[in-house]
Amino acid sequence: MQFSEHWLRSLCNPPIDTEELSHRLTMAGLEVEECQPVAPAFNGVVVAEVLSVERHPNADRLALCQVDDGSGHVRSIVCGAPNVAVGIKVACARIGAQLPGETADKAFVIKLAKMRGVESQGMLCSARELGLSSDHEGLLLLNETLAVGTELREALSLDDNRFVIKLTPNRADCLSVLGVAREVAALTGTPLRTPDVTPVVATSDDKFSTRISDRKACPRFTSRVIRGVNAAAATPDWMRQRLERAGQRCISALVDVTNYVMLELGRPLHVYDLRKLRGVIDVRFGKTGEQLKLLNEQIVTVDESVLCIADDSGPIGLAGIMGGDSTKADLSTADILLESAFFLPEIIAGRAKRFGFSSDASHRFERGVDFDNNLAGIERATRLILDICGGEPGPVTDVVHDLPARSAVTMRVVRARRVIGVAISSDEMIGIFDRLGMPARRSGSGEAECLSIDPPSWRFDLRIEEDLIEEIARVWGFERIPAKPPIAPAAMLPASELVRSLHDLRHTMAASEFREVINFSFVEARWESDFSREGSVLQLLNPIASQMSVMRSTLAGGLIANLRFNLNRKMSRVRVFEIGRVFWRDTAQSEEALAVKGIAQPVRIAALAFGPVAEEQWGLANRSVDFYDLKNDLEHLLAPNCPKQWGGGLRFDAFTSEHAHPALHPGRSARVILDGCDIGWIGELHPRHQAGYELPQAPVLFELDTKPLLRLSLAKHAEVSRFPAVMRDFAVVVPEQLAVQSMLDAMRAIGIDCLKSVSLFDLYRGKGVPDGCKSLAFRVIMQENQRTMTDQDADAVMASLLRVLSESFGASLRS
C-alpha cells in the first residue's frame, strides 16, 4: 500500500512528525517499508508566466524570454527548451535558487550569468532539473490557473512524503488511506475526518436491471447510471498528484476516479459503458468453456468455480478481479453504469492467481472489502465524476442479500493478561477498542470480567478471543511488554552416551581434512540417472530451473559439481562432504510420527576426495588419493560404531556384477556393511563419468546412511591378561583375486580362544612370487588369560591357521 503523507493527514492529522508517524505505524503492524520525500530539496523556484519569446541573437537553439515571476520585475531569461512559448506557466528558478545537485549535499546554485553574451536572470526548469521525474523533454508545464509568484513547492504541494507500507494478509482494511487513517487515529487519539459521502441527488430515473443469480457469492450489488458524462475531461491536478504519489498511473478521468475512491475508501468500483451492455447484468458463476477478453487484453476461459459478471452476451467481467474489454468505458463513452459490489473473499481467493495475474480489486476482495461502504463509495465516485465530467445521475440501485454475519466476539480480561504476560487494566483495554472504532461491552467482574465487541464491517480478522487479544497487545504496544526471563522447573535434559549427533559426524569429517558443503536438494535429472542406485525419482512440479528439477536420491552429484567448481578455480586437491536428506518414492514407507507415507527421505553423509593424498608439503612424498585412503577415512568415521575387538561389525563387500553401482568403477567399489546391514557404498568414480564430467582423474567417494552411525553401544570392559602375549609373523602366497577378508574370516572362524588378532601387515607382488599370485604377510597375536603360552602352544595355533589357509584357499607358506 502506497500513499502520500498529505493525503493521510487530510483524514487524520496527529501532532507528530513524519518519522514518529512512520515508527508508530510500523510498531502497530503496518510496516513502513519506505518513506521518501516526493521531491528533493530545492528552493527559490516560483510559478512564472512567459510573456514573450525571442530568438537569442547569438544562438539559434536558444531563446530569450521575458518572464513574470511575480516579483514585480520582468525577468529576462535565456532558455533552450523546445516547448517554451508565450503564455505558458513554468517553474522559474530565481537568482540565488538552490536546485538539486549531482549529490544530495551539493546544491546547484542559480547565478546571474551571461549565456552567449546575453544576461540570463534565472532559469526556467524541466521536471528533471527539479528532481521531480526523469523527464527532460522540455520545460515543466504548470497548470495555467496557478498564481504567478507562488512558491513551486507550495503550488505543487511538494513538501510531501511517499509512504510504502507492507501489509500482512489479515489487514485488508488498511488497503486504503481511510483504513490507515483509522489506525493512526486509534494509535494517537487524533480524531478521524472521513471524506464527504453525502448522497448525490438523482436528476434522472435511469436504472439498469441487475439480477444476482448467486446471492451467497455476491451478497451486495450496488449500481448507478450516469448519462452524459464527458469522459475526455482532464483529471484535476490534486487527484493526479495523489494517485501518482500512490503509485497509480493516471489513465482517464473515469478510471482515475474509481482508482481514487478505491485508494481513499478501500472500495473497488467498476465503470461500464452503458451503451455496450446487453440486456440485464447478472452475477453468476461461469459456464465451462465460456471465454472473456479482459481489460488487460488477456483472454481467459472460465468455469463453474469462477464468479462472473455477465449480460445477455455472456460474461463481461471476472467478479472482483477485472472488467471485460467489450463493455469498457473509453474516452468517447457518454453514459456509464457504476458498479460497487461486495463478493465473498473465499469466492475470489486464488482465482486471479489461477489466471496468472493479480489486480488491485482482486487483492482487496480476496482479503475482504468493507461491505458497508458500497453506498459511500458510489456516492463519493458520483460526486467526483459529476465535478470532473459532468452528467445526469440516476438513483442508486442497492441489491442486498445475506451480508457476512458479524457475531460479537468476547474476550476474557484475565486470559488476555495471561497470553500477553502483562496486567493491562480493563479500562485501558476498553479505551483501545473504542479508538479502533469498535466499542466494547463489559460484563462480569474480577476473574470473570469480559469485554465484547461487534467486529466492524471493514475488519475480516476479528473472529475469536485471540484476535481481540492481539488488538490489545498491538495497540497497547509490543515495545511496552517486558522481556521476562523465563521461569521453569529445573529439570535435567540428559544427553545419552549411546547416541552421537550429526554434528559429531561433521567434526570427525573436518578432523579428517574434509570441508563441509551444502548443496541444493533439487538437482539435474542427469545426475540422478548417472549416480543413483535408488528406484523412483521425485520430480518437482514447479522447478525454478531445469537443472533443479528433480529431488536428489544421492548426494554424489552435488559433490562432483563441487569438485568441478573448485577445479575451475585452480584448486588441485578437493576433499568435501555433505550431510543432508535424499528422497525417493518408496511404497514401503508408511505414515509415521516423523515420516510421510510413500516417501523415503533418509539423512545421508557423503564424502569425495580428489587429488594429492596430502597437501603439498616438504618432506612428504605425495601421491594421488585412492580407494584405500578414503576407506581409512570411512573407518575413522565409523570407529565409534564398531566393537574394538578383532573382527568388528564393519565389512566391505564387492558389488556383484549384476548389482554394480552406476556411479562407480565396478572393480573399485564396495558396499559398506555395518553389523550385517548395507549402510552405503564407497568407490572410485566410474571412468565413463570421469570422462563425461570432464575430470582429470577419478575422485573416490562414499555415501552412508547416518541413522546407523548415530547409535553407539556402551563400552564394556574385558579383563586384560597379565600373561605375556606371543607375536608371530607369517607370509603366504595366494592367487591374486583372493580377497583378504575371506582369509581373515576363515582364520577367525576356527574359533581359537587365545587368538587375539590376525592383521595383514604386508602385501607383496614381484620377484619370488609367481605371476598371478600375491604374498600376504600376517601378524598373529596370541595370549592366554590364565597362564603363559609356551612355544609349543603357539606352534599349534600357527599350524591350524596355515592348515585352514592351505585347505580353503590353496595358500602356501612363503619361506
Next chain:
Amino acid sequence: MADLDLIVSEAVAAFAVIADAPALEQAKARYLGKTGVLTELLKGLGKLPPEQRRDSGAQINAAKQRIESALEARREALAAGALNARLAQEALDVSLPGRGRGRGSVHPVMLSWQRVEAIFHSIGFDVADGPEIETDWFNFTALNNPANHPARSMQDTFYVDAKDSEGLPLLLRTHTSPMQVRYARQHQPPIKVIAPGRTYRVDSDATHSPMFHQVEGLWIAEDVSFADLKGVFLDFIRRFFESDDVQVRFRPSYFPFTEPSAEIDIAFSSGPLQGRWLEVAGSGQVHPQVIRNFGLDPERYMGFAFGTGIERLTMLRYGIDDLRLFFEGDLRFLSQFG
C-alpha cells in the same frame, strides 16, 4: 720436592691442550701409568730413609690426586664439548611447518545450527528433526493456513509429483513449523523443543535462496506468555552474538499459526550495520486452533513459537554479505570457518 709441583703443573698444562679422549688417556699414562712419573716416584719411596718416607709419600699422593682431578675435569670438559657439538649439529629449523594431515572445516551455517542447539539446550530445549517433503496438512492446514488463504501466497511453495492420502500434492516444507505439530503430537507439555532444518521456497535472487535453513522453537506449558517469548528470544540473541550491544524489537505482524504475532528485528549498536533494524525471525503465541491440532486443550495450555533463518544469523555473526556463498561449495570461502 719442588719438582712435584712442576710435574703437576706440567700435567695440568698438558691435559688442557688435549682435544680428544684417547690422547687424554695417553697423557694420563705418562703421569699415572705403570711407568708414569708419579708411579716411578712412589716406587722410589722405598729407597728413602723411613723418617722421610711418610712425608714424601703424602706429598706424592697429594700430587697424584691433583693430577687425577685435573684429568677428570678435562674428561668432563671434553664430553660436554662433544655433546654440545652433537646437539649443535642435530639442531632443526623449528620454523619449518609441521608435517602430515591438515584440518577440514564445518560449514558456517552448521556452526550456527550447532550453537543455536547448544544455547537452547542449556535451558532445557530438546532438538527434533523431521521430513522435508511434507503433506499439505502439516505444512499449512494444521498451522491454521487453509487452501486458498491469501497467507499461502506469503510462502511460494515447491510441489513434487507425488500425492498424500487426501490426493493433495506433496510439497517441500516452506518452514520448519510442521515440526511443531509433529513433535507436539508425540509429547506431553511442558513441550520445549527446537527444530532446525532445511526449508524451501520458490524464490531466488541476491537475498533469497530457494533452499535455506530455519530453526523452529516451541514452548508450550500452562502459562507461557508473550512476555516470556520476549525474554527467551532476547536472551538467545545476546548469547548467540555474545554481546549485550544488540537491541531486539518485536513488531506486530501476522502468521496464521500464531496470535499475537511478531516479527523480530535486531540492531547492533556498533559495527558496520550499526543502528539498522534487521529482520531475523517470525514469532508469536501459538494460535488456539494450532494448539488443538497438537491434540491439546488451548484453555489449559498456551505458549510461544518462533522461526528464525539460520543463514541470516550466520551472515550477521561472521560478516558474510552474500547469501549465495553458502551454497557454492567454494573451498576458499569454506576454509575460513572452523
